[in-house]
Amino acid sequence: MTLLVSAISLVFGTLVGFLGAGAKLSRRRAARVVADVYTTVIRGIPELIIILLLYFGGTVTLTALAGHYVEVNGFGAGVFALSVVFGAYATEIFRGAVLAIPRGQGEAARALGMKRGAVFWTILLPQLWRFALPGIGNLWLVLLKDSALISVVGLEELLRKTAITAGATRQPFTFYFAAAMIYLLFTVVSSTVLHWAERRAARGLQSA
Amino acid sequence: MLNFELMWESVPDLLGGLAVTLELTVLSLIFGMVLALPLAALRTARSPILWMPAYGYITFFRGTPLLVQIFLIYYGTGQFEWIRTTPLWPILREAYWCAILAFSLNTAAYTAEILRGAIQAVPRGEIEAGLALGMSRWHVFRLISLPRAFRLALPAYGNEIILVIKSSSLASTITLLDITGVARTLVAHTYAPYEVFLVAGALYLVVVLAATRLLAILERWLRIDTVATPTPKDLAQPSAG
Numbered sequence: 001m002t003l004l005v006s007a008i009s010l011v012f013g014t015l016v017g018f019l020g021a022g023a024k025l026s027r028r029r030a031a032r033v034v035a036d037v038y039t040t041v042i043r044g045i046p047e048l049i050i051i052l053l054l055y056f057g058g059t060v061t062l063t064a065l066a067g068h069y070v071e072v073n074g075f076g077a078g079v080f081a082l083s084v085v086f087g088a089y090a091t092e093i094f095r096g097a098v099l100a101i102p103r104g105q106g107e108a109a110r111a112l113g114m115k116r117g118a119v120f121w122t123i124l125l126p127q128l129w130r131f132a133l134p135g136i137g138n139l140w141l142v143l144l145k146d147s148a149l150i151s152v153v154g155l156e157e158l159l160r161k162t163a164i165t166a167g168a169t170r171q172p173f174t175f176y177f178a179a180a181m182i183y184l185l186f187t188v189v190s191s192t193v194l195h196w197a198e199r200r201a202a203r204g205l206q207s208a
Numbered sequence: 209m210l211n212f213e214l215m216w217e218s219v220p221d222l223l224g225g226l227a228v229t230l231e232l233t234v235l236s237l238i239f240g241m242v243l244a245l246p247l248a249a250l251r252t253a254r255s256p257i258l259w260m261p262a263y264g265y266i267t268f269f270r271g272t273p274l275l276v277q278i279f280l281i282y283y284g285t286g287q288f289e290w291i292r293t294t295p296l297w298p299i300l301r302e303a304y305w306c307a308i309l310a311f312s313l314n315t316a317a318y319t320a321e322i323l324r325g326a327i328q329a330v331p332r333g334e335i336e337a338g339l340a341l342g343m344s345r346w347h348v349f350r351l352i353s354l355p356r357a358f359r360l361a362l363p364a365y366g367n368e369i370i371l372v373i374k375s376s377s378l379a380s381t382i383t384l385l386d387i388t389g390v391a392r393t394l395v396a397h398t399y400a401p402y403e404v405f406l407v408a409g410a411l412y413l414v415v416v417l418a419a420t421r422l423l424a425i426l427e428r429w430l431r432i433d434t435v436a437t438p439t440p441k442d443l444a445q446p447s448a449g
Contacts, residue, residue, distance in 0.1 A: 044416040045409040046377035048388055053409065056401030141271075148273035152381060159276060166283065173284035180272040180280060187271040 001157040003186070005078055006147045010140060012083035017090025024095050035091065042088035047146050051081040055153040074155035082146060089139050097131035098124065130201040137194035141187050148183070158182060215403045218394050222404075222411055225390035229415070232376045232386060236311035237369060243312060244319035251324050262320070269317035274375050277314055282306040282382045307379040315372050322368060326361035327353060359430050366423035370416055377412070387411055 023035035042050070058072035058080075101124060109119045151160035162179040166172040250262035269277065285291050285300045299305040330353050338348040380389035391408035395401050 040417075041409075041413060044413040046374040046388065046412055048377045048380070049391070049405055049409050049412065052388075052392065052395075053401060053405035056395060057405065060399070060401055145273040148275045149378075151275070159273070159279075162276075163279070166279075171287055173280065173287040176276060176280040176284045180268070180276045183273055183276060184268065184271040188267070 001155070002144070002147050002159075005075065005082065005150060005155070005157060006140075006144050008079050009082035009086055009143060009147070012079065013086025013090055013139075013143070014136070016083060016087025017094050020087055020091030021094035021098060024091060025098060039088045039091050042085055047081070047085050048149050048152065050085060051078065051149055051153060054081045054084075074150060074153045077153060078147070078150035078155050082143060082150070085146065086139060086143055089142075090136065093132050093135035093139070094128065096135070097128045100131045101127050133194070133198050133201050137191070137198070140194070141190055144186055144190065145183065210406075211400060211403050214398060214400055215407050218391075218404050218407050221390050221394060222387055222408055225385055225387040225408075226411055226415070228379075228384065228386040228389075229373070229376050229412075232307060232311065232379055232384075233369075233373050235308050236315055236372055236376070239308065239312035240315035240319055240372075243316035244323055247316060247320035248323035248327065251320055252327065266317045266320055269314050270321070274310065274314050275378055275381065278307065278310040278378055278382060281310050303379075303382040303384055307376075307382060307384055311372060311376065311379075314375075315368060318368050318371075319365065322361050322364045323357065325364070326357040329360050330356045359432075362423070362427055362430065366420070366427070369419060369423070373415055373419060374412065 020035050020038065023031040024039075026032055026035075055072055055074065055077040058077050059070065062070040062072060105123055105127075106119055109123050110116075114122075147157060148159040151157055151163065154160065156164075158179055162175050166175040169175065247262050247265065250258050251266065253259045253262075281300070282303060291297060291300065299309070334352055334356065335348055338352045339345075343351070376386060377388040379386050380392055383389070385393070387408050391404050394404045398404065
């Protein structure tokens, strides 16, 4: 469940990040302002508040809309909250990555008669990954750990299950420590894979 | 739509929570820094007996969720009879000290890595220059490496401060009444999640933006590479900023 929530949030969060970076680099002032407010507000508020707001707020809204009590599903609220948070940080990373690609490359491709879409797919995107990967990798590790916060609104992911077991067996240390080790396994494996992916993305470049 | 009266009424209660949030943050940062200094020194040591335990500590605290660490300390330590008999028990029994302990241990791991990176980033030439001038290793460390590393570490440490402010909200999960804890209590009473959580969120935003601002000022104030030689005109009137 922990992995599922994190993986889905990663996909949505990355999409949001792309949109956000696009908005921040847009020529339209309104788009830039909206994206700026989004990243500033979300990055300045604890993840837990965002999760609580979306979970309890979602319940109130849905109840008002439906006319009877509806409880928001913890999974949906959790994925939504984590995607919104991930998207805000990813926006900054993608923006930085786009800016890191020399302008001349895009201009050269345009001058050679390539269409805007072709420039994006064949010139910008492949390089974007190289610049964005370290940042996105760190965000993934943060996301894995933040997914534990959803246990607060009752979704039965790793930590919630641990809490239930710890209470039932009266061996809290044993079980919380086991949970910590599982998270540690996820993060260590992730960073190993990321390290490999970063090297692969940078192939062809002189390594330091 | 939003009940503004209720939002306004929740402000005094939430400000009470703000005091707890700031207290948790400041104490954790201080204890965390005290722990991080020896940890960073061990981490950079050449002997494996020294760096391996530091590395293990840092990996554990950076690789597991803070919430798990809080639960491990708050609920976990009660499992062992012998801990209850030690003089530590009055501390480990209190949610307040458990939260501070968890935050401090956690931020120490991140801070140690920041310090290590900064110390290693001090240009070798500057250290060699100091040695060439006949300064002792300790003098070089105190007068060159440390001030340089402090400046290099500041941007990253600033981010860490912001993270500690935000993660202090997890204290609400072990009954503490910080901003988030107060907000959750208010929501349970009023069942107005939007109003209360929005005000709580705004409060955090103000604190975070204020901290960011202060850090930016501090960073500018500490910069030496852009400081020009003062002209007589500058000396005559104190410059702004």
